[in-house]
Amino acid sequence: MHLIHKLASWLETHWAVPAYAGWVILGLTTFFLLAAANTLAGWLYVLGGLGLGLLLVSAVLPIKSLQGLEVERLPLVPVSVGESLNLGLKLSNSTKSAKSLLQVQDHPPKNLGAVTAHSIADIPSQATHTWTYTLQPQQRGVYRWQNVQLRSAAPLGLFWCRRSRPVKAKAIVYPQILPLQQCPLLDHSGHEQDRQRQAQQIGPHNNNEGVTRSIRPYRWGDPLRLVHWRTSARHNELRIRELEMFAGGQTLVIALDSSGSWQADQFEQAVIAAASLYAYGQKHQDQVQLWTAQIGLQTGRQAILETLAQVQAGEVTVAPLPQQSVVWLTADPSGISALPPGSCWLFWPHPNTANGYQQGGQGLVIESDQPLQAQLQIPMTAAQRY
Incomplete structure (x- = not known):
């Protein structure tokens, strides 16, 4: 079974493979030709010949219907995990005839989402068709894929033809960013040398004002040296100075x-x-x-x-x-x-x-x-x- 599926996929990408109706007509045509060879009946030869002609035309037309189509990928904007990743393809018909009954298949990596397909009823001559879709990535990473596949059985629906178009894609999914309202590890640890250097540059008179970013209510665990006594007295409750952690070129x-x-x-x-x-x-x-x-x-x-x-x-x-x-x-x-x-x-x-x-x-x-x-x-x- 796996070998048959592999053979059918190879035929579809290199030539064309019969659809269900195509297999039925192929079986009937084979039956008519074998019966004609056995009975030498002319009308059976006619039916077999008509079936062969129909199969030949229906196998060639899908291949021609995919010719002249150009595929371009819309720019991909990086997103974070949990956000919506918007992808888009623009199909251009540069031929003098309309293209109808097409199927577009994009194959992003599994961590981004499942294989996505889109059906197009008609692309007029010298016109474009834009297809956009959305994925919800759940894992960070830089994802790359190369090809988009066009598939058609137009106009008779007896044979399927699939062709690949090289359209490179690079989707960047950033890690989740937590909305931190405060981070005491950065605010109050490991940078005393920078604060002392700032205090020396500013001077003792302006030490309480020059390095103060904002004043907020006291929270349990805040050091008493950061209490802004003047504001605390005015509000009758302890108020804490939030200091600029880094300044003067500090990184x-x-x-x-x-x-x-x-x-x-x-x-x-x-x-x-x-x-x-x-x-x-x-x-x-x-x-x-x-x-x-x-x-x-x-x-x-x-x-x-x-x-x-x-x-x-x-x-x-x-x-x-x-x-x-x-x-x-x-x-x-x-x-x-x-x-x-x-x-x-x-x-x-x-x-x-x-x-x-x-x-x-x-x-x-x-x-x-x-x-x-x-x-x-x-x-x-x-x-x-x-």
Whole structure:
């Protein structure tokens, strides 16, 4: 059965293959010709000849109907996991006759969605037809595919003909970006040296004003040194100064330990965390970079998100880790103590790993079975630490 299907597919793509009605007429024609050879009846020869002529014409016409059709793919806009990916094809009929009863088949990778087909009743001469459809990707990645298939049995419907058109496609699906309202790991850890440098440049008189981004109500766990006493007295409740974390050319580097040994679900969480921290850092910082073991430092939204879309665990380390402070995302606790001064970290422990490591710096231990967004937003004093 598999061999028959394979043979029929080869005939359809290289010549034409009979449809159900075509097989019926082919059987009747064969019967008439065999009966004519046995009885030498002229009318049976006539019926057999008419059947052969009909089959020959119906096999040639679908092949001609696909000639002169040009296919162009509409631009693909990158999306994030869970968003709708819009794809489109434009078919142009450059011939002097109309093209009718066509079927277009696009074959995106399985992770994007199933094979999609579209039927076209008619494309007038020198006209175009645009077909758009939507997929819901559930996995990040950079997806490429090469061909679009045109299929037709016009005009008699007795033979199917299928031809491929080389139309390259590249769909980029970014990882999910969590809408973080706050991130204490970035706000209050690992960057005291930068804040002190800012305070020295601004001077002690303007220290409370010059580095203040905004003032908000006090939340449990906020350090008392950030209390803005003048505003607190005016409102009769504690108010906290939110400081500019990075200024004067300082750069936030998010480093993903892609060369380490990860569990698949934990690595996907780490990629989501890196994308979310990047988006959060952009709101408070002009320069945000991403580091991965194989590609190294990346700058710019498109380059960073595309890197996160295609990064995989277990990559070969090519680029050295930057010497400046970083936000280290890892599943290996052994490298935390060797991070540059001022660094902070996110650690995904193996289920069989025992707690109790004493490492330097500030960080969070991420529990895979807990919501990632909530863990990234909890105050540092309430966070689980090693």
